[in-house]
Amino acid sequence: MTAITTTVPAGITFTAPRPRRLATWATLARRRFMLSAHTPREVLAPLVTPLLFALVIAPALARMIPGGAGYSTFVIVGTVGLLIPLTCTFAGIGVIVDRTGGARRELLAAPIPRSLIVLGNMAVAIAVSLLQVAALIVAGWARGSHFHVAAAGIGWFLGAVLTFTVFMYAVAEILANRIPTQEEYVGLTPVVAILPWFLAGSLFPLTALPGWLAAVARILPTTHTLALLRYGVLGHGSTGLHDIWGIGSTTTAAALSLLVLAGWAALATAASIRVFKRSAVH
């Protein structure tokens, strides 16, 4: 047997490096981005759905309604409430791939806070969602939709997009860490991503729903998101916030809805980190 060749000199010990949270988060987000978009197809594919809605589906639905040009814009903004859940849910598949055949264990063995693994993935879901929303709005504008553009309105719009994306990605992360197979996970997509969209006032106002269903819809994050988005880019003509809160001050109602969304986002993010850690360490 070969003799031991080297030793650490006596009197020498090691100190741990300080965590570099921001750099680590950026590294993890960059990794997820490279995994999600390492071919042109993967970059372009997420744009197909928003372009289809903005250029074909919303104008086609509007044609069925007399004087429905405004309805096209209504549907285009409502489509954001579908795009974000779909993007985030599909991003969750990457979490399952990491676990079953990817580098998750390598990440768990790295000297980094494990919460950053979740937050790094979330950053890419936010970036892709923003790209899709931008493509949707630009294509809608090019197709003739009229948006009310003001700094405050853009602020409400972006606030809603960001908090809703954080919430939806956190939900996807929780499900991806709790559900064992991709097949089972994909089977849940309609329930998580599509069903709430129909109830949340995407294609028709809340007031068109039966009373009990409208009550359920009022607690859905998607409902608050759509109301805020429309308030942001359609102005005071939108009635979504009033339908939820029933108060006269739209700005107060918008602030309340953003607060609700922020609360959901914070709660879901904390839960997703906890679920990830519990699923990762036995």
Next chain:
Amino acid sequence: MSARLRAAGNGARPAVEVRGLTKTYPGGIEAVRGVDFEVAPGEVFGLLGPNGAGKSTTIGMLTTTIKPSAGSARLAGFDVVRDPLAARSVSSVVFQEPVLDRALSGRRNLDLHARLWGIPPSAAARRIAELARSFGLSEVIGRPVDSLSGGQRRRLEIARALVSEPRVLFLDEPTVGLDTRIRYELLDLIGGLRGRTGMTTVLTTHYLDEAERLCDRIAVMHQGAIVALDRPAALLARLGTELVELRVEHDPAGALAAMRAHGLAAGDAFAVGSTLTIPARARPARDTIAALPGLGIHAEAVTTRQPTLDDVYLQLTGSRLAA
């Protein structure tokens, strides 16, 4: 190096210190039952045992992916429970199953490891180039991992673990599932790691030749406990220099008892099924064989051979490593 060196004046300490480490899963399943060992800096230490012996669970606790139920463990002085980030910063792992981002290139995988372990980019680029060269990966490191052979992926994973110049390297069954040629190439490669300054290696395996060839010391694990810990040569010496192996179809336990009663076998002789293994210490093997008819023992087959680590394991646990 991710960990900064500083003079502390507290003397050299083991690279790995394990005290009473225990893992009990829900339902009361005891995967690891209070193991104790220390590994010196620069030492290559093996955890030997069959599947289910508790080796990978032990590695999981040392690499902070499994939470110990009791006991403690330190890597380069850092407690794996109280100071997990520091413990992880001084260690790297090569897992039993491939753990790579397969859509990314080999270089991206190594670079990612370097960034996560806080290696400055210029140093990382230099180390990756060196490792790719010394591991014969220079020509393929730019290719997606998906396009690499099993052996190339394994070498890539070992190279990745070395990018951060760990104080403690864990190799969990590094050659499982590889064909024989690649396995021997990999053993050469792992054997060559021992020259790296100060790096301690903890290796788990159920291959005896691997443990004997690579390890300075071996802990033999059985049902979650360490049943022997010594240098390979010392473990082999427990059974002397020669064994007599008999196949006795009729009443092997009675045959062993008779041999013990007449001084032909000592306490370290053992029977597994119809096979009796008798260390030949006090008398030559031929004398033992010659005495069998006198005891009324009819052996269907008789062989003599040198002991192996499998015999040591068999004697300690009553089951074969390859089982």
